[in-house]
Amino acid sequence: PSPHTAPRAPEPAMTPQHETVTVLSCLTSAAPASLANHRHYAFAHGYRHEVIDLHDGPSGPQIQALQRYAHLLATLARLPEDALVLLLGENAAIVHPVPLPHLMRGRQCLLVATAGPAPQANAQCWRNTPASRAQLAALLERCHLGSGPFPGEAELLAGLPWQPWHQTIDGICPVMSTGPNVDPRWSVVPTFAVSLDDSTHSPPELGIVPRFREALFSHINDCQLHARQPFGFAPAGCAALPARSTFNPGHPVALVTLYTPGIACYGRIAETSFRRYCEQHGYTLHVYRDIPPEIGLQGSGNWFKPWLLHAWLAHHEWVIWLDADVLVADPDRPIEPLLHGRDCLLARDIGQWPFNSGIMGFRRTPATLALLASLMARIAAMPDRSGVYTANGDQFQFIRAMREHGLLASTPVDSPLVFNTPWFMRSPSSFLVHYFGMWTHMRALMMRADDPASAS
Numbered sequence: 001p002s003p004h005t006a007p008r009a010p011e012p013a014m015t016p017q018h019e020t021v022t023v024l025s026c027l028t029s030a031a032p033a034s035l036a037n038h039r040h041y042a043f044a045h046g047y048r049h050e051v052i053d054l055h056d057g058p059s060g061p062q063i064q065a066l067q068r069y070a071h072l073l074a075t076l077a078r079l080p081e082d083a084l085v086l087l088l089g090e091n092a093a094i095v096h097p098v099p100l101p102h103l104m105r106g107r108q109c110l111l112v113a114t115a116g117p118a119p120q121a122n123a124q125c126w127r128n129t130p131a132s133r134a135q136l137a138a139l140l141e142r143c144h145l146g147s148g149p150f151p152g153e154a155e156l157l158a159g160l161p162w163q164p165w166h167q168t169i170d171g172i173c174p175v176m177s178t179g180p181n182v183d184p185r186w187s188v189v190p191t192f193a194v195s196l197d198d199s200t201h202s203p204p205e206l207g208i209v210p211r212f213r214e215a216l217f218s219h220i221n222d223c224q225l226h227a228r229q230p231f232g233f234a235p236a237g238c239a240a241l242p243a244r245s246t247f248n249p250g251h252p253v254a255l256v257t258l259y260t261p262g263i264a265c266y267g268r269i270a271e272t273s274f275r276r277y278c279e280q281h282g283y284t285l286h287v288y289r290d291i292p293p294e295i296g297l298q299g300s301g302n303w304f305k306p307w308l309l310h311a312w313l314a315h316h317e318w319v320i321w322l323d324a325d326v327l328v329a330d331p332d333r334p335i336e337p338l339l340h341g342r343d344c345l346l347a348r349d350i351g352q353w354p355f356n357s358g359i360m361g362f363r364r365t366p367a368t369l370a371l372l373a374s375l376m377a378r379i380a381a382m383p384d385r386s387g388v389y390t391a392n393g394d395q396f397q398f399i400r401a402m403r404e405h406g407l408l409a410s411t412p413v414d415s416p417l418v419f420n421t422p423w424f425m426r427s428p429s430s431f432l433v434h435y436f437g438m439w440t441h442m443r444a445l446m447m448r449a450d451d452p453a454s455a456s
Contacts, residue, residue, distance in 0.1 A: 299385025
């Protein structure tokens with residue numbers, strides 16, 4: 001067997017309750033955690049596991065679909081009648097490893113739509129019957145070049161019997177969508193498999209991020225191995241911490257951050273990263289672990305940035321705001337070279353915004369103090385501060401105020417490759433990385449994976 005193929009288990013006795021089952025991993029990219037997950041499921045039930053490694057092949061969706069269904073049809077052709085095949089791509093992982101015959105009772109195939117009106121292709125179950133082979137042969141014909149415009153794999157599968165993800169089988173959801181910004185309901189609802197669907201990602205142009213897939217599926221594998229609930233990590237000792245702390249006081253440059261108890265699962269990771277960085281370079285760190293009551297306002301934590309920046313500029317020459325979903329990816333790099341010759345530190349947003357407010361720095365000048373004072377007045381007058389994106393969010397308000405005070409036109413705005421780098425653009429040369437646009441649990445998961453020392 002190839003190094004990717006599990007040794008074949010002894011053939012079980014053939015009974016109506018125990019059909020021949022093959023787990024077929026068809027991988028179009030290198031995905032170690034996905035492969036380990038598929039292999040573990042097959043081993044757990046004594047199923048044969050076969051791997052079709054296509055990651056060095058073409059990346060065009062039509063050719064990939066052609067290869068996938070040609071291999072599936074060939075696999076069925078050499079198996080006994082009524083044998084079952086579980087076809088898994090690299091973007092599928094088994095979460096609740098129930099036996100496949102349990103899900104396939106009375107079914108020729110099991111196709112599940114997780115997002116939109118068509119089935120996802122990452123996790124499919126097929127029974128080897130003449131009808132199934134005929135359906136797959138017709139589907140394969142539509143994948144051949146020159147047979148007409150290729151509508152996409154999901155659209156091809158939509159012509160076959162399928163069910164929505166919320167239609168359970170004996171209380172089990174067969175396949176549920178997952179992604180960086182998708183509520184992981186599969187972690188609390190019995191779910192056989194998850195499918196990374198790029199159509200649900202935010203932004204939708206993100207597609208599949210292999211680093212995220214590896215982190216998520218490795219976590220799922222670890223939870224199965226140790227019989228733990230997914231996302232069971234908790235910030236150690238968070239309840240015993242004071243509402244605010246100052247570390248390494250009295251330096252010209254200070255970092256400030258705020259996180260509320262509801263996001264402490266990643267806020268504590270960021271705090272540890274910031275503290276380690278400040279200790280190394282001689283910066284002050286101010287950490288708020290809840291909304292400061294003396295401000296006298298209610299709202300989500302992002303709205304209180306100008307108050308904390310303004311307050312600490314009275315004690316430092318520079319104050320750098322860091323959202324609680326930021327990591328210092330290169331702790332050896334000092335921040336002073338970015339501050340030289342300017343009064344504001346800003347980095348371009350990857351969207352149409354002129355800058356991103358997740359990381360901002362301000363030098364103590366009359367102009368920056370006036371800017372922050374005007375922002376405090378404006379935000380205090382807002383009728384609603386309950387959400388991060390209420391009234392277009394704090395980023396809109398900072399941009400508006402910078403323009404009104406004439407600071408935006410005179411401030412150099414750095415590339416996000418310099419700092420405030422989106423997590424999916426992180427590289428070995430990244431400095432400050434921003435894990436925005438993620439569900440709380442997924443954000444904590446990715447930050448833990450990227451900075452395990454801060455997460456421990």
